Amino acid sequence: MIRDNIAQIFSRIEAVCRKSGRDPKEIAFVGITKYADISQIKEAVAAGLTHIGENKVQDAKRKFSALEGFPAGVMKHMVGHLQTNKVKQAVEIFDCIQSVDSLKLAETIAEQAAKLNKTIDLLVQVNTAAEDQKFGIAPDETSSLIEQIVPLKNIRLCGLMAIAPLTEDRAIVRKCFRDLRVLREGISEKFSQDGRVAMKYLSMGMTDDYEIALEEGSNMIRIGRAIFRDQEE
Numbered sequence: 236m237i238r239d240n241i242a243q244i245f246s247r248i249e250a251v252c253r254k255s256g257r258d259p260k261e262i263a264f265v266g267i268t269k270y271a272d273i274s275q276i277k278e279a280v281a282a283g284l285t286h287i288g289e290n291k292v293q294d295a296k297r298k299f300s301a302l303e304g305f306p307a308g309v310m311k312h313m314v315g316h317l318q319t320n321k322v323k324q325a326v327e328i329f330d331c332i333q334s335v336d337s338l339k340l341a342e343t344i345a346e347q348a349a350k351l352n353k354t355i356d357l358l359v360q361v362n363t364a365a366e367d368q369k370f371g372i373a374p375d376e377t378s379s380l381i382e383q384i385v386p387l388k389n390i391r392l393c394g395l396m397a398i399a400p401l402t403e404d405r406a407i408v409r410k411c412f413r414d415l416r417v418l419r420e421g422i423s424e425k426f427s428q429d430g431r432v433a434m435k436y437l438s439m440g441m442t443d444d445y446e447i448a449l450e451e452g453s454n455m456i457r458i459g460r461a462i463f464r465d466q467e468e
Contacts, residue, residue, distance in 0.1 A: 237275060238282040240462050241266075244445075245283070248456075251449040262449065263436065265312050267459030269294070273301050275463055280309055288333070288457055290315030292324050299328060314396075314457055316370045319343045331356035333396045333438055336372045341384045348389035355389065358396040358438055363414040366400060374418050381422060385431050394436030394455070395419050399444050408444050412451035415439055 244264065252259040265286040266279050276287065276298060285308055289295035292313070299311060313329040319340060325332060326347040335341050335357045348355045359380060362371030372380055377395070384392055395418065399411040419434050426432035438455040440448025445456040 236464065237278045237462060240464065241279060241282045241284065244458060244461055247446060248449065251446050255450060257449075261454050263438075263455040265314070265438075265455060265457045266462050267314060267441075267457050268298060268463075269459055271298075271459075271463045273298055277302060279462060284309070286310045286312060286455075288312035288314040292317070292321045292328065295328050296324060312457075323347045326351060326353065326355055329355070331358065331393070333358040334360045334370065335384075336360045336362075336370055336380075338380060338383045341380075341387060341390065345387040345390050353389065354391060356391045356393045357384070358394045358436060359384075359392070360396045360398075361415055361418065363397045363411045363418070364400045369398060371397065374414060377418060378422055378425060381426070381432065385426075385429065392432050394434050394438060395422075396436075396438035396455075398441070399439070399448075405444075405447060409447050409451060412439050412444075412448050412453065416452040 248262050249259045263286055265288045266284045267288045268276050269290045287309060310330045311328060313325050313332045313334060315334060317325055317332060317334050322343045326344060332344060332355060344355060359377060360371040361374055361377050362369050363374055395415055397411060397415045399408040416437060419437050423434040436455045437453050439453045440456040442458055442460040445458060448456060
């Protein structure tokens with residue numbers, strides 16, 4: 236079942252990319268394992284996933300440590316809100332932290348990464364939905380935050396991430412994604428001469444809206460429920 240679900244998602248990615256003239260190989264497909272057990276994660280990786288993500292540090296520590304012989308090429312992403320008191324463990328476990336929304340958090344990550352002699356990828360989470368209950372920095376404050384993050388050592392700034400509102404109004408969802416794409420383009424232009432800033436990833440789109448996200452330029456989608464049926468991301 237999981238293998239079939241993943242194959243179906245890859246097929247949808249190809250279809251959307253074909254319509255927009257994009258190469259489906261440029262899309263990073265992150266399997267969100269929030270409600271998956273260890274055997275399901277193993278099955279998903281065996282089916283071709285090279286990116287997996289978790290929302291909580293303690294869940295990732297329990298699951299990922301139990302995956303004996305975990306493929307070296309699989310990149311592990313932290314996609315949920317990260318508290319500073321969990322940063323040490325997060326840096327030990329993950330290769331990429333997608334939910335950076337403050338200088339304090341970035342500084343703490345850099346400090347812990349230095350202690351481990353590790354360089355970790357970061358995405359800045361932007362609240363393009365302008366929802367009070369969502370984490371993420373305001374769009375008009377993003378460039379300033381990036382300027383402050385850039386000098387930090389042991390991190391790589393790799394792009395932006397956003398979560399669309401839970402609504403059936405596709406126009407609202409589309410605007411949320413489009414706004415992040417436009418923001419990324421502006422930041423890429425502003426920092427075009429700074430090799431420390433690489434807006435490589437535009438992480439947006441989950442089970443219910445990833446096709447819209449792809450249409451709006453996403454090159455990293457985060458899928459949980461569509462892989463592990465009847466589960467929530």
